[in-house]
Amino acid sequence: MKDLKQIINECKELSFDLNFTRAKKWKEEKPGRVLVGYMPIYFPREIIHAAGGMAVGVFGGGDRKQIIKGDAYYQSYICHIPRSIMELALDKHMDHFDGFIFPSICDVIRNLSGIFKQHKLGKFVKYMDFPQNFLPQIGGVFYQQEMEHVLEYIKEINGKVPTTAELNHSIDLYNKNRQMIEFIYDIRQDYPWRLSIEDVYHIVRAGTVIPVEEHNQILEQVCTHIKENIGVPQDKIKVVISGAFCEQPAIGLIKAIEEAGCYVVDDDYMLGSRMILGDIDATTNKPLEAISNSYIKQSQYSSSIYDVNNPKEYRLAKIVKERGANGVIFAAASFCDPSLLDAPIFQNAFNKLGIRYIAFQYSENINQFKVIKEQVGAFSDSIKLWEDEPAAISNINLTATDSCKH
C-alpha cells in the first residue's frame, strides 16, 4: 500500500492535468475505447463505462489556464467556466475526446453545448436534458431515453452495445466508488484533521479523470489510512460549503477556508461524484431504469433540480444537523444563476432556523483570497465566541425535510 502523502501527490497531479494525460493513455491502450467529456454537475458515468468508454470530468481551467480566446465568446457578465472550457477546447486540450456531454445545469452551459456544436467539436455533442418531472413513468422514462441517446452515439463510434451484465457491473463499480467517498466524509465528520478538505478535493476530483477501477484502488487505500488516528486536532469550527457545484473555486480558496478556522465537513464541490445517495440497484435486468430511479428518488439536492416538492433549504439544514456543523458557507461562482438565485431561499430559511452562515462569491481564476479569508476567520471566531449561545442546530425541527420525497 502506498503511503497517504504519495497518494495525495498523485491525485494532485491527476486532478489538475488539463491535458487529461491518463485518460488519453487509457484510450490508446486498446482499440474501441472512447473518451467522453462531461461538464458539471452530474452525469451517469456508469453507462459510458459499460459501453467501453470513459467519462472524463471537464471542470474548467481554474487558475491554471490563461484565457485569451475564451473571452471572445463570453460577455463580462457571464461566469468564468464556459470561457475556460472554450479555451481548453480551442487550444486542443481535448482533441482526443470523442464526444462531449453538457448536463442541464443552467442556460450558460446549455448554450455552450450549442457553441460546441457550431464548432463541430468532437464526434458528438449532447445536451443531456435531465428530467424535471420526478414520476418514474414520465420523467424516468424520458431520462432513460436520454441515456439511450448517449449510448447510440457511442455505438456509432465503437459499435458497442452494453449488455445488462456489463451495465450492472459498471453500476457496481460506481456504487463502490460512492461508498468509499462517503466513508471519507463520514470519517471527516468526526475527525476532520485526518485529511484536509484540500486533500479530499484532490482525491475525489482525480476520480473524474481516471478509470473508475483505478480510482477505487486509490480510495480503498485512503480509507485504510484514515481509519488510523492520524493528524492533530485543531480548534476550528465545522462548516458545510454550499453553492460551489459547477465552476470550481481555486484550490487556494478551498485551502484558505480551513486555514481560516473552519473544518469543512461537507461540501458540494464535486457534487456529481456524490449526487446519488446510496447504491443504485446493480441486480436488475433493467439497469437504465435503475439508474433513472436512483436519480429520481435518491439524488442529492441541487440548485439545478426543481425542488418544490422537496425544499432544498431543509435538505441542507439536515446535512448541517447530521454532520454536526456549526454553520454554512455559501460560496457561489460570480454570475452563477443557479447558486445566486437560490441564495435568498437558503438565507431566509436559515435566518428562521437559526443556522449561521456567511456568503461570498469567487471566480475559478482568482487566487487572491485575503478578504475571503478574513471573512471566514471572523465567522469562525464569532461562532467560537458565541459558544454559550449555541445555534441549537441539533434542536431544529426538520420534520418537513424528513417527510420530503420527490
Place this chain on the structure above:
Amino acid sequence: MSQEAQKEKSMILQKEMIEGLFNDLDHAKELGKKVCYTFVPGNLSELIRTFDMLPVYPEINALQSAMRKKSGGYIKEAEKNAHSEDVCTYVKCDVGMLMKGNIGPTGTKIPEPDVLLLSYTGCFTFMKWFETLKREYPNAKVIMVHTPYQENAKMTPQMVEYMVKQFKEEVIPQMEAVTGIKYDEAKLQRMLALSKESEDWITKIFDTTKHRPSPIDAYFAGVYYIGPINIGFRGTQEAVDYYKELYSEIQERIRLGLGPITPEGEMKEEKYRLVVEGPPNWTSFREFWKIFYDMGAVIVASSYTKVGGVYDLGWRHDPSRPLESLAEYCMNCYTNLNIPQRIDLLSKCITDYEADGYITNSIKSCNSFSAGQLGMMREIEDRLEVPVGFIESDLVDPRYFSYSNIKNRLESYFQMLEQRKIMEKENV
C-alpha cells in the same frame, strides 16, 4: 422630447383587451375565477382558458414596471433581501413589487396566484423564479411542465410524448383539482383553431417588412404586436380580430408607401434595415427606440418577437392533435432553440428581409439569450458578410442602461453602414 403617440384602431383594440384582463383580475374572486401565474415562452394560454383561469405574466408585470420607472426601486428592495446584483432583473423586479404590495400597472393589487404554472421553456431562471414565488405563496399549486430543449435541432416523438404525458398525468388533473372544472378537449380544440388563425396573421404581419420602406418596425413596435398572442389572448376571437385589423392597417401603409409609426409620428426615411437579436431595454424604451428612428434605422426582424413562439418556419397549433400541438409549441419557442438553429433563423431573416446589418442587444441579466451571442454574431458575420454591431443593456434595471454609451456605439455602427453603402455604390 416625445410627442403624444399616434393611436390606430388596432392599438385601441389591444388596450381594451388588456384593460379587460386586468379588470377581470381585479374581480377574480367575484367572478369565481382562479388566477394562474405563468411565463410568456411556452405559455399554455389555451389550456389556461380551457379551465377558465385568468393568466398573470410576471415578466410582463416587470417590463411594465420598468416602463413606468418603478423597476429600479423594486430591484433595490429585492437586493436588500439577499437577491444578487447579478441575476435576472425580471425576477428581482417581481419580488420587489411583491414586497411593495404587488400593485400592478392599473394601480390595483394583482391577486395572489392559485396556480403557478411553471412552463419551463428555454429559460432556466423560470424554475428558480417560481421556486422563489412558491415560498411567498405557500398555498399556490405549482404545476411544472418540463419542456425538453431542442438540443439536436429537432423535436423527437419521445420529447413530444414526454410532454404529453406531463399534460395528461400532471398538468390537467392538477388544473381540474384547483378549478373544479373538467377538462374539455373540444373547447381546447376550438381555441387552438383560433390560435392557428392568429399565428397565420402575425406571420403575415411580420412578413410585411419585405416591403421598402418597411411599413412596420419589427422590434420596437413588434413588441406591442406580439402582446395579444403572448399574454393570454392566443386562442381567442379577440386576438384574431386584432391581428386582422392590424394587418389591414399595415396594408394601407404599404399602399401609401409609408414607413413605420414611431412615438413621434411616421418615420420619414428608411436608411438602414436591421435585424436585432436580444430583448429590448424596457427602462428607457422610448429613448432606445429614438436612437434608431432618428438615424433612419428600421428593424425588419428580431429574435425577441419570436420568444413566445416561432411561426416563421410554418409551424402552427393543430386542433386535431391538441396536446401534441401544445408540446410542440413549447419546444418551438426561440430560446428553446439551440445555437445553430438560432443562427440559421437569424441568417434567414437577414436574407429574406434584405437587412443591411445585424445588431445584438446583449442583456446583462438574461443568459438564456446572452450566453452564446458573441459566437452567433461572428458566425453570421462570416456567413453573410453583413456588418454586425454589439450593444449592452439590461431588461429592467435602469443602472445598466447607459444612453451615451449605446448612442455612441450605434452612431459609429451607422457610420460604418453609411460608408459601406457609399462604397457599394461606387463599386456599382
